[in-house]
Amino acid sequence: MATLGLIEYADASPEVRAVYDDIMAMREIDWINNFWKALANDPATLKRTWADMKQIMAPGALDPLTKELIYVAVSVTNQCGYGIVSHTAWARKQGMTDDMFRELMAVVGMVNETNRLVAGYQVEIDPQFKV
Amino acid sequence: MATLGLIEYADASPEVRAVYDDIMAMREIDWINNFWKALANDPATLKRTWADMKQIMAPGALDPLTKELIYVAVSVTNQCGYGIVSHTAWARKQGMTDDMFRELMAVVGMVNETNRLVAGYQVEIDPQFKV
Amino acid sequence: MATLGLIEYADASPEVRAVYDDIMAMREIDWINNFWKALANDPATLKRTWADMKQIMAPGALDPLTKELIYVAVSVTNQCGYGIVSHTAWARKQGMTDDMFRELMAVVGMVNETNRLVAGYQVEIDPQFKV
Amino acid sequence: MATLGLIEYADASPEVRAVYDDIMAMREIDWINNFWKALANDPATLKRTWADMKQIMAPGALDPLTKELIYVAVSVTNQCGYGIVSHTAWARKQGMTDDMFRELMAVVGMVNETNRLVAGYQVEIDPQFKV
Amino acid sequence: MATLGLIEYADASPEVRAVYDDIMAMREIDWINNFWKALANDPATLKRTWADMKQIMAPGALDPLTKELIYVAVSVTNQCGYGIVSHTAWARKQGMTDDMFRELMAVVGMVNETNRLVAGYQVEIDPQFKV
């Protein structure tokens, strides 16, 4: 029921297969999840999005686990079911324990609460923060 | 212009001062930011919110810096100016470098993009994720 | 700095003035707030939006104060500064006390939190609710 | 499982049927989609919403296809499954090709990304834009 | 499919059972809905969230029905299916009639519209509101 359908490996062009191969190699898995199969209907977007993700999620000043936790946090805030499920899985693969997940949820919930308290009480930014 | 005004330390009840003292002790600062001064108009909410924040942001399976990064990520997603400014400051106090900030922004931006690609392409959750 | 500017009463067409007059009469005030002056750049939208608001906010199964509280709750959730400020004022005019405002904020904050806990924990709807 | 159920044509009041007839005539279809059948539980809202939609989506300075593309863009941003599915269908009926859909998704995704980069980097509005 | 599963009463620790018992007593029901069973995977969050909800949703300056209406309004704005279904049920238990529900929906829909008109037309806050 994906809008333009899903492109399976067997039916993919060489250009799309190259991205699929890279995804499987990077993630050390032997299957492609539906997000990429849906994007493959637009090879330009598939290639760009994967290139961006590879660059952005690579180890850097932040480690891959921290990045996956942030991925889940934002997906939960946006209430994107697919993002939550898939990146909870990837986060676990990067080492997220159940205790980490519990604390992640607690933080995400609280920030969504305090962001609205700030708005409703019309809290102005303190001059001390404007450095 | 805060809806109910801001309660300064000098004007606060002993109950509110006790929270203010705890906040300053925990954060090792000698001032109270406007969020708490605004909430102090509702001492029950002030006490509850601070107690929750202390419990949730304490070191645990996730370290305080990681929690602050998540705080910023969610505030950016919600576009809450106050949360962004204040917790960018707290995150820096916990050790966030400029490089960490840059990577944090890149991740948050990308997730907000991919969450919508998922929605628009109507991507169904893969059975592999439903373990 | 409103995108298309603000249409003052003195400069308004008879059609727009009729709406302005009705707004002032309904709200028992002698001025027009900027929202309507901005919409007046599109008389069709001005007339439609005011007609909708009059119909929707009128006393019915819910009283006007309850409707204003809901207005504020949604505006806070969307973090719409203008909606928060203006409808906090209208809510007060309908009888909202400071204590009501405090409780309203507490509820709105909490729901924004629990909505995300539901998403993150992937809570399925109980069959009991599907009646 | 719609909250108040769905009102089928056969069970509808003359007032509701009149709206249904108009919807089918305008869209050149012989069925009513669930959105309207759900709203029919509140005839005032049904009539108002349909009247608004007819006025707003009519050809004007923007053509109906452009309006449908915007409808999809907003629904995707809000992650409203029903809005995405139904207006992707109406957009196709108005002439949206698969290529248009692909480009629409790319734009919507990117804006959701850049909107957060703006927030996180706390970008101030340039004086040049404040004309 | 809840991320960490659901904790049934029979399998719950005494600490979790105490919360479950309190929930059932307060709501005068003999079952626990999935939200709490999911949170029970993190007893600290379960206890904190229930304590907060009890305090916040208790009768005060606002009556319990009004609070439930606000709960539904925010959940609808966030498009949180679970929150909508469950609190529509609790609201009905508190006395929400179908007519109240209809008016609630009309208000919530309209505010989501006007919040965006305000943003798009860049409406500045009137000095009269800044008291």
Next chain:
Amino acid sequence: MATLGLIEYADASPEVRAVYDDIMAMREIDWINNFWKALANDPATLKRTWADMKQIMAPGALDPLTKELIYVAVSVTNQCGYGIVSHTAWARKQGMTDDMFRELMAVVGMVNETNRLVAGYQVEIDPQFKV
């Protein structure tokens, strides 16, 4: 007050200047807006974001004006002040008239309303849409 400051042309590295030059050439302007000056603190993100924007906003199946209208629609839905102001300006440069802007606002407002009516009434997707 931008988090990491703004990088002016005179202070930019050759790598950043190359992007700035390309932006000015593409947009036929002789200044750089703050968004890019803020992103320039992270040259990798600057280059990636500009490359993406160039690719995505280029004429294709959708013309540049339509893409700018979509940009504004999403920014309004997200209530991103910077995105609204800047892309309203770019849209005008691409030919958006005031009448187009008025209709754009009307559509965006309405979709935000109907997306919530769908959620609140729990409208299920019609089988006819699941082709």
